[in-house]
Amino acid sequence: MTAVLTITGLTMDFGGLRAVDNVNLDVRQGEIVALIGPNGAGKTTLFNCITGIYKPTAGDIVATPPGGPAKTIHGLKPNQVTEIGLARTFQNIRLFSNMTVLENVMIGRHCRTTSKILGAVLRDGHTRREEAEIVAFSYQLLERVRLERHVNDFARNLPYGAQRRLEIARALATEPFLLLLDEPAAGMNPHETKELDELISRIRAEMDISILLIEHDMKLVMNISDRIFVMEYGKEIAVGTPLEIRGNPKVIEAYLGEEAHA
Amino acid sequence: MRKFFTLAEMKKSLLMAVWFIFLTFPIMVVRVNPIYKVVEWRWQNLVLVGVSAFFLSFLWRYFLAYKKPAPAKSPLETSARKGKLSELQRHPAARRAGIFLAATLAVAFPYIFSTYQVNIMTTALIYVVLGLGLNIVVGLAGLLDLGYVAFYAVGAYSYALLNFHFGLSFWVCLPIGAAMAALFGIILGFPVLRLRGDYLAIVTLGFGEIIRLVLENWNEFSKGPSGIAGIPRPGIVGVEMSLNTSSIFLYFLMIGLALLTILVVTRLRNSRIGRAWIALREDEIACQAMGVDKTKTKLTAFALGATWAGMGGVIFAAKTTFINPASFTFLESAIILSIVVLGGMGSIIGVIASAFILILLPEYLRAFSEYRMLIFGAVLVIMMVFRPQGLISNVRQTYRFKGLQEENKEGDIK
Numbered sequence: 001m002t003a004v005l006t007i008t009g010l011t012m013d014f015g016g017l018r019a020v021d022n023v024n025l026d027v028r029q030g031e032i033v034a035l036i037g038p039n040g041a042g043k044t045t046l047f048n049c050i051t052g053i054y055k056p057t058a059g060d061i062v063a064t065p066p067g068g069p070a071k072t073i074h075g076l077k078p079n080q081v082t083e084i085g086l087a088r089t090f091q092n093i094r095l096f097s098n099m100t101v102l103e104n105v106m107i108g109r110h111c112r113t114t115s116k117i118l119g120a121v122l123r124d125g126h127t128r129r130e131e132a133e134i135v136a137f138s139y140q141l142l143e144r145v146r147l148e149r150h151v152n153d154f155a156r157n158l159p160y161g162a163q164r165r166l167e168i169a170r171a172l173a174t175e176p177f178l179l180l181l182d183e184p185a186a187g188m189n190p191h192e193t194k195e196l197d198e199l200i201s202r203i204r205a206e207m208d209i210s211i212l213l214i215e216h217d218m219k220l221v222m223n224i225s226d227r228i229f230v231m232e233y234g235k236e237i238a239v240g241t242p243l244e245i246r247g248n249p250k251v252i253e254a255y256l257g258e259e260a261h262a
Numbered sequence: 263m264r265k266f267f268t269l270a271e272m273k274k275s276l277l278m279a280v281w282f283i284f285l286t287f288p289i290m291v292v293r294v295n296p297i298y299k300v301v302e303w304r305w306q307n308l309v310l311v312g313v314s315a316f317f318l319s320f321l322w323r324y325f326l327a328y329k330k331p332a333p334a335k336s337p338l339e340t341s342a343r344k345g346k347l348s349e350l351q352r353h354p355a356a357r358r359a360g361i362f363l364a365a366t367l368a369v370a371f372p373y374i375f376s377t378y379q380v381n382i383m384t385t386a387l388i389y390v391v392l393g394l395g396l397n398i399v400v401g402l403a404g405l406l407d408l409g410y411v412a413f414y415a416v417g418a419y420s421y422a423l424l425n426f427h428f429g430l431s432f433w434v435c436l437p438i439g440a441a442m443a444a445l446f447g448i449i450l451g452f453p454v455l456r457l458r459g460d461y462l463a464i465v466t467l468g469f470g471e472i473i474r475l476v477l478e479n480w481n482e483f484s485k486g487p488s489g490i491a492g493i494p495r496p497g498i499v500g501v502e503m504s505l506n507t508s509s510i511f512l513y514f515l516m517i518g519l520a521l522l523t524i525l526v527v528t529r530l531r532n533s534r535i536g537r538a539w540i541a542l543r544e545d546e547i548a549c550q551a552m553g554v555d556k557t558k559t560k561l562t563a564f565a566l567g568a569t570w571a572g573m574g575g576v577i578f579a580a581k582t583t584f585i586n587p588a589s590f591t592f593l594e595s596a597i598i599l600s601i602v603v604l605g606g607m608g609s610i611i612g613v614i615a616s617a618f619i620l621i622l623l624p625e626y627l628r629a630f631s632e633y634r635m636l637i638f639g640a641v642l643v644i645m646m647v648f649r650p651q652g653l654i655s656n657v658r659q660t661y662r663f664k665g666l667q668e669e670n671k672e673g674d675i676k
C-alpha cells in the first residue's frame with residue numbers, strides 16, 4: 001500500500017529544548033495509525049509541524065494524496081496544508097465558540113469553495129447555489145457525527161464529548177484524505193469513547209480517509225489501530241502492530257510506567 | 263431586592279472615600295499662594311470630596327448589583343434572554359412598521375427641518391457609514407484599528423486634490439477615493455498582519471497619526487495646515503443648485519450611500535467571507551487550520567473597511583467644501599470606534615443607532631456648551647459599565663438552519 005504521509009528525520013527545537021528529535025513516521029492509505037507516548041513526549045508538536053503551525057527545524061514531510069503527486073508540505077502555511085488534504089483536531093478544543101454548530105462546520109468548507117466579495121454582495125446564482133451546497137454538505141457531516149439536533153446551538157453550549165465530535169466534523173468538512181486527531185477521547189466517558197471508536201472506524205470505511213491519532217486511552221488505541229508509533233522525550237522508541245507494542249519492554253517502561261506514576 | 267445597606271458595603275464606600283481624599287488631596291486641599299508665599303489648607307474641600315465619594319461609590323455599586331439580577335444561570339438560558347430591542351427587531355410586523363416609519367421620516371426630514379438640521383443629519387449619516395465600515399474591521403474581523411480616520415482622510419484628500427489639480431468632479435472622485443482608501447488599507451494591512459490586540463492597536467494608531475502629520479507638514483502636496491478650500495459640492499450635470507437644495511441633495515445622497523452600506527455589510531457578513539472573518543476573530547489558529555487564508559482574509563477586511571471610510575471622506579470634503587488635517591485627528595478615530603463598541607460589536611442596527619446617538623447628542627447638547635463633552639463621556643462610561651455588550655445585545659445574528667429542501671428532492675431520486 002502507498003503511503004499518504006511520510007515523515008523523515010523530523011526535528012523541532014524550541015530554544016534549547018528539542019521537542020521532536022529525528023522522528024520517522026509514515027501513514028499508509030486506509031490505515032489508522034496511533035501515536036502514543038507520555039505527556040511532553042512531543043506528539044502535539046509533531047502534529048503542529050505536520051499541519052504547518054510550526055516550521056520544523058529539520059527533516060522532510062511529504063504528503064501524497066491518493067492518485068495524486070507527492071507534495072512536500074513542511075514550511076507551508078496551515079491553510080495550504082489543509083488545502084492539500086490534511087485536516088486536524090486540537091488537544092485543547094478550539095471551536096469557534098460564538099458561532100453555531102452548523103457554522104463551525106461551514107468554515108471547514110471555506111477552502112473548497114470559491115465565492116468572492118462581488119459574489120457575496122450581488123448574491124448571484126453561483127454564490128447562492130454554493131451557499132446551499134455548503135449548508136447541505138455541513139448538515140450531512142453533522143448527521144454523520146450525530147450532532148444534527150444541535151445544529152443551531154452555539155458551539156460553546158455543547159457538552160464536552162459533543163464538542164470533540166464537532167471538531168471532527170469540522171475537520172471532515174475540508175474533505176481531507178488524512179485526518180489527524182489529537183487526543184479525541186480526552187475527557188470522554190467510557191460510553192462516549194466507545195461511540196468515538198465506532199465513529200473513527202466508520203470514517204475510515206465509508207469516507208476512505210486515513211487516520212493518524214494521538215491517544216492515551218490504551219483500550220481505544222489497541223482496538224482500532226493498525227500500527228502504533230511510540231515517542232518518548234521527542235524520540236521515537238518503537239513502532240509496530242498493537243500486539244508487538246503491547247509486548248515491547250521499552251514501551252512498557254516508558255509509557256505504562258509513567259501511567260502508573262500519574 | 264437583596265439587602266444592600268450592609269456594614270460591609272458601608273466599609274467599602276468608606277474606603278473608597280478615603281482613597282479619593284488621598285488622591286485629590288494635593289489639588290483639592292492644598293493651595294500654594296505664590297504671591298503671599300503661604301499655603302492655604304482648604305479643609306472644607308476634603309469633607310466635600312469625602313462625602314461625595316462615599317455616596318457616589320455607594321450609588322455606583324448599588325446600580326451594579328441591581329444590574330446582575332441572579333448570579334447562577336445556565337448559558338442556554340442567558341442566550342435565550344435577549345434584549346427587548348432585539349426582540350422587537352425580530353418581530354416581522356414591528357420590523358416592517360419600523361422600516362416604514364424610518365423611511366417616511368427620512369424622506370420628509372429635509373422638508374420639515376432647516377438646512378442647519380439637514381446638515382447635522384448628513385454628518386450623522388456619514389458617521390453611520392464610517393461606523394459600519396469600521397464594524398467590518400473591528401466588529402467582524404476582530405482587528406482593533408485605532409487609525410481608521412486615516413482612510414477617511416485619504417478619501418477626502420483624494421477628492422480635494424484631484425479636483426484642485428485636474429478639476430475632476432465629485433462623481434469621478436467618489437470611486438477613486440474609495441479605491442485609494444482600499445489601497446491604503448492594504449498598505450497598512452501588510453505590516454500589521456502578524457500583530458494582534460494591543461500591538462495592532464498601537465501600530466494602527468501610529469499609522470493614523472503618520473497620515474495626519476504628512477498632510478500637515480508636506481505643504482507642496484497638501485497645502486499643510488491651511489488646508490484646501492473651494493471644494494465643489496456634488497451636483498448633477500446641467501442643474502444649478504442653491505445652497506439649500508445642494509444640502510438636501512447631499513442628504514439624500516448620504517441616505518443612498520448609507521442604505522448601500524447596510525446592504526453590502528449585511529450580505530458580506532452572511533457570506534463565506536464574513537464567516538471567515540468571524541472565525542478568524544474567534545480563533546486564529548483553528549481558523550487557519552480549517553483552511554482559511556489568514557493573510558487574504560485580514561487584508562480584505564482592512565481594504566473593505568477602508569473603502570467605506572474613503573467614500574465617507576469624499577462626501578465629507580464635498581459637504582464642508584474645505585478640509586484641513588485638523589479634521590482627521592485621533593479623536594475622530596476614537597468617536598468612530600465608540601460608535602462600533604457602543605452599538606454592540608458586529609451588530610448593524612446597533613451601530614446605526616449609536617452613530618445617531620453619539621453624533622446627534624453632542625449637537626443637541628450645545629445648550630450646555632461647556633458640559634457637553636463631560637455628559638458625552640459620562641454616557642459612554644455608564645453605558646459600558648451597565649451594558650458592555652452594546653446597545654443591541656447578543657453576539658450577532660446567527661445563521662439558522664431551516665432544513666434542506668434541495669437535499670430531500672435529491673434523496674427521492676436516489
Ligand SMILES: Nc1ncnc2c1ncn2[C@@H]1O[C@H](COP(=O)(O)OP(=O)(O)O)[C@@H](O)[C@H]1O
Nearest residue numbers: 014017019037038039040041042043044045046
Ligand atoms: N511553543 C512551544 N514553545 C516552547 N516549548 C514548547 C512549545 N510547544 C511545546 N513545547 C514543549 O515541547 C515538549 C513537547 O510538548 P507536546 O508536543 O505538547 O507534548 P505531548 O503532546 O506529547 O504531550 C514539551 O516539553 C513542551 O513544553
Ligand SMILES: [Mg+2]
Nearest residue numbers: 043044045091
Ligand atoms: Mg499533546
